Amino acid sequence: MALSHAIMTALLEENLSGYDLAKKFDMSLGFFWQASHQQIYQELKKMLERGWLSSDTVEQAGKPNKILYALTGEGKSALDNWVVAETKARSAKEDLYVKLYNIGHCDPEPLIGEIADRQLQCQRQLALYLKIKERHYAEPETLPVNRKGIYLALSAGIRQQQMHIDWCDEALELLGAVA
Amino acid sequence: MALSHAIMTALLEENLSGYDLAKKFDMSLGFFWQASHQQIYQELKKMLERGWLSSDTVEQAGKPNKILYALTGEGKSALDNWVVAETKARSAKEDLYVKLYNIGHCDPEPLIGEIADRQLQCQRQLALYLKIKERHYAEPETLPVNRKGIYLALSAGIRQQQMHIDWCDEALELLGAVA
DNA sequence: TTAACTTATGCAACATTTTGCATATTTTGT
DNA sequence: ACAAAATATGCAAAATGTTGCATAAGTTAA
Numbered sequence: 001m002a003l004s005h006a007i008m009t010a011l012l013e014e015n016l017s018g019y020d021l022a023k024k025f026d027m028s029l030g031f032f033w034q035a036s037h038q039q040i041y042q043e044l045k046k047m048l049e050r051g052w053l054s055s056d057t058v059e060q061a062g063k064p065n066k067i068l069y070a071l072t073g074e075g076k077s078a079l080d081n082w083v084v085a086e087t088k089a090r091s092a093k094e095d096l097y098v099k100l101y102n103i104g105h106c107d108p109e110p111l112i113g114e115i116a117d118r119q120l121q122c123q124r125q126l127a128l129y130l131k132i133k134e135r136h137y138a139e140p141e142t143l144p145v146n147r148k149g150i151y152l153a154l155s156a157g158i159r160q161q162q163m164h165i166d167w168c169d170e171a172l173e174l175l176g177a178v179a
Numbered sequence: 180m181a182l183s184h185a186i187m188t189a190l191l192e193e194n195l196s197g198y199d200l201a202k203k204f205d206m207s208l209g210f211f212w213q214a215s216h217q218q219i220y221q222e223l224k225k226m227l228e229r230g231w232l233s234s235d236t237v238e239q240a241g242k243p244n245k246i247l248y249a250l251t252g253e254g255k256s257a258l259d260n261w262v263v264a265e266t267k268a269r270s271a272k273e274d275l276y277v278k279l280y281n282i283g284h285c286d287p288e289p290l291i292g293e294i295a296d297r298q299l300q301c302q303r304q305l306a307l308y309l310k311i312k313e314r315h316y317a318e319p320e321t322l323p324v325n326r327k328g329i330y331l332a333l334s335a336g337i338r339q340q341q342m343h344i345d346w347c348d349e350a351l352e353l354l355g356a357v358a
Numbered sequence: 359t360t361a362a363c364t365t366a367t368g369c370a371a372c373a374t375t376t377t378g379c380a381t382a383t384t385t386t387g388t
Numbered sequence: 389a390c391a392a393a394a395t396a397t398g399c400a401a402a403a404t405g406t407t408g409c410a411t412a413a414g415t416t417a418a
Binding site: 196197198201216217220221224243244245246 | 396399
């Protein structure tokens with residue numbers, strides 16, 4: 001299990017529709033776990049069958065109806081079990097590093113370009129994270145426990161981006177892209 | 180495509196059997212792309228059909244026969260195309276960060292324990308990487324291009340581990356696991 | 359009024375990955 | 389002589405994830 005647990009985590013504090021979840025997975029939670037709306041709708045259906053969620057169709061004025069999902073007691077138990085269980089560290093699966101092994105065997109220019117692009121993306125993402133930190137998590141020690149958890153995830157994101165930006169610097173310099 | 184390209188990358192410098200590849204994916208290349216032997220054997224078969232690899236059965240004294248695979252011209256072209264093409268950045272899919280969102284809603288102790296364990300694992304992995312760096316990549320600027328690529332992958336691994344260790348420090352302190 | 363966009367849900371086909379098992383030979387330790 | 393471990397390859401089923409398509413209602417702006 002995996003996506004199901006991320007969905008239940010999102011439902012801890014509020015009930016959401018598939019559409020809401022898809023949006024949430026495009027930010028915040030989605031910084032660390034991406035999922036398409038197709039995947040989410042499919043998973044929601046399975047979770048209903050398993051009894052982990054309950055659903056409630058809500059008619060909306062001025063918008064199509066939506067189906068709100070809520071975590072059941074059974075779902076909460078399954079979630080707790082997962083949180084407590086050991087997670088085997090996932091393989092990184094970073095294409096870029098595998099590509100680097102090829103650099104003596106093909107034209108290095110496109111690869112250098114890709115590293116430069118990647119650095120820009122990271123810088124943008126980092127700026128976003130830093131803004132969120134500044135606004136909502138400026139003083140982590142004073143936060144309630146649940147917000148501390150979210151702050152730590154954010155902090156990991158910040159460190160991750162910063163590290164990658166630094167690595168790109170090293171790579172571009174070593175590969176001669178910087179004079 | 181993905182695993183197939185990692186396999187072809189491994190075959191750039193030497194011909195290998197499925198078993199050899201499985202071992203290689205447990206170290207070096209496998210630091211950035213993990214694959215089980217089942218997956219590798221299946222993929223090798225597909226790649227043979229596609230014409231990306233050629234195979235040669237080798238009888239061995241004192242060991243079961245093995246099938247050595249070699250990259251074909253067609254395979255090399257496919258690999259070159261992949262290296263040059265843009266890779267969309269993969270989602271991180273880090274369970275640990277998703278779990279953190281749950282920390283206000285369940286017993287935090289097991290999670291703190293998992294972070295501490297993770298830190299130890301990272302420290303071990305870091306020590307290994309540093310040893311490899313010291314032995315084979317002490318002076319990156321003087322390396323030939325293809326070794327520079329491998330060095331950069333290693334450097335990314337080192338930075339990754341170091342970053343994660345630092346983050347674990349922050350997390351353990353904020354969650355009160357350190358007095 | 360018509361096109362483009364947002365909200366909202368879903369199917370089907372395909373690709374990828376994981377898990378568990380099955381087989382066989384040879385080497386090494388007891 | 390026997391058990392365990394390493395070498396070597398593979399199938400089948402299930403879980404997961406991606407891609408492309410389909411549908412529908414309501415909103416906004418030219």
